[in-house]
Amino acid sequence: MGVVETECPRNGPQVGVLAVVWRDGEVLLARRKNPPQAGAWGFPGGGVHWGEGLAEAAERELMEETGVHARAVHLLPPLEQVSKEEDGAPNAHWILVPVACAYESGEPTAADDALDAGWFDPESLPQPICQGLDRVVGETMPSIGGIVF
Numbered sequence: 001m002g003v004v005e006t007e008c009p010r011n012g013p014q015v016g017v018l019a020v021v022w023r024d025g026e027v028l029l030a031r032r033k034n035p036p037q038a039g040a041w042g043f044p045g046g047g048v049h050w051g052e053g054l055a056e057a058a059e060r061e062l063m064e065e066t067g068v069h070a071r072a073v074h075l076l077p078p079l080e081q082v083s084k085e086e087d088g089a090p091n092a093h094w095i096l097v098p099v100a101c102a103y104e105s106g107e108p109t110a111a112d113d114a115l116d117a118g119w120f121d122p123e124s125l126p127q128p129i130c131q132g133l134d135r136v137v138g139e140t141m142p143s144i145g146g147i148v149f
Helices: 054-066 133-140
Strands: 014-023 026-032 045-047 069-075 079-084 090-105 114-120
Touching: 014 054, 014 069, 014 133, 026 054, 026 133, 045 054, 054 069, 054 090, 054 114, 090 133
Parallel strands: 014 090
Antiparallel strands: 014 026, 014 045, 026 114, 069 090, 079 090
């Protein structure tokens, strides 16, 4: 059996961060403007710039997308997202690192590549949600012994 070659337009997966912020029992989510998963609700986040640390990227993306200030305190287990065309060819490959952040100030206002943003009760999340969001919410929910920050 021969090796199947696929073109990789970016020389490998892209690395992104997700800012996970809780306040008063609610989690901050943003509705995505751009693919992949455009229109779905997820954590504010995006690509890590060359030379930028994961914590710094999470704080920057959070501020750019929502206007909320928070301090990155803990890296969580990564998520992997591979989007494919109808023929099965990959069109996006991301390694996403959720970063637990301690809320400092600000009220969410959609900006940059977010269509909307707000605080949500984990028991009634808006739909549709991004792949992996439910896992991260469950792992970090303060009321069930999640990460304390």
